Amino acid sequence: MNLLITGSTPSQRETVINQLMERLEEPIGGLRRAKITPVTHELEDVENGETTHVAGTDEETGPQVEQKHIDVERLSDTAQAAIDDAIRKGRVIVIDTIGKVEMHSSTFREAVRDAFRGSEDVIAFVDDQYVDMYDEEGRVINIDGQTPEEATRAILKKINEQDV
Numbered sequence: 407m408n409l410l411i412t413g414s415t416p417s418q419r420e421t422v423i424n425q426l427m428e429r430l431e432e433p434i435g436g437l438r439r440a441k442i443t444p445v446t447h448e449l450e451d452v453e454n455g456e457t458t459h460v461a462g463t464d465e466e467t468g469p470q471v472e473q474k475h476i477d478v479e480r481l482s483d484t485a486q487a488a489i490d491d492a493i494r495k496g497r498v499i500v501i502d503t504i505g506k507v508e509m510h511s512s513t514f515r516e517a518v519r520d521a522f523r524g525s526e527d528v529i530a531f532v533d534d535q536y537v538d539m540y541d542e543e544g545r546v547i548n549i550d551g552q553t554p555e556e557a558t559r560a561i562l563k564k565i566n567e568q569d570v
Contacts, residue, residue: 409530420439425554427500436521436528461481485508499521
């Protein structure tokens with residue numbers, strides 16, 4: 407089942423992702439935000455734990471979000487490799503986050519579409535402004551007002567309903 411999760415703060419999202427990774431029985435792959443600060447943006451390959459710096463105040467070129475310039479090529483390569491690998495291996499795919507930085511990469515956007523169309527289960531955290539771009543790809547769940555534990559249980563329930 408493809409799920410698009412909205413309405414969470416970054417700290418909630420991190421907690422929910424960690425809880426999902428601990429509780430899901432199936433192998434997991436994909437991409438998540440590893441380190442986000444005012445000066446850096448790093449992504450992590452969920453399966454192997456490798457992190458990649460994709461944006462920061464130390465970058466001198468590329469599109470800019472807040473004070474950070476984005477290395478679109480590095481972002482594209484990282485996203486495509488992690489998502490393609492998860493599709494190929496039949497993993498549950500986690501995508502954190504479809505957000506402002508990530509959307510500067512057409513390769514990222516294509517990899518996300520490939521995940522929705524090539525995988526049985528995708529759990530994508532989506533910034534509210536991008537939900538309309540992907541809402542036909544899966545079920546939208548808004549976790550505003552929920553604790554991370556409640557959100558994790560709700561997501562797992564939706565996944566388990568599909569498996570029955």
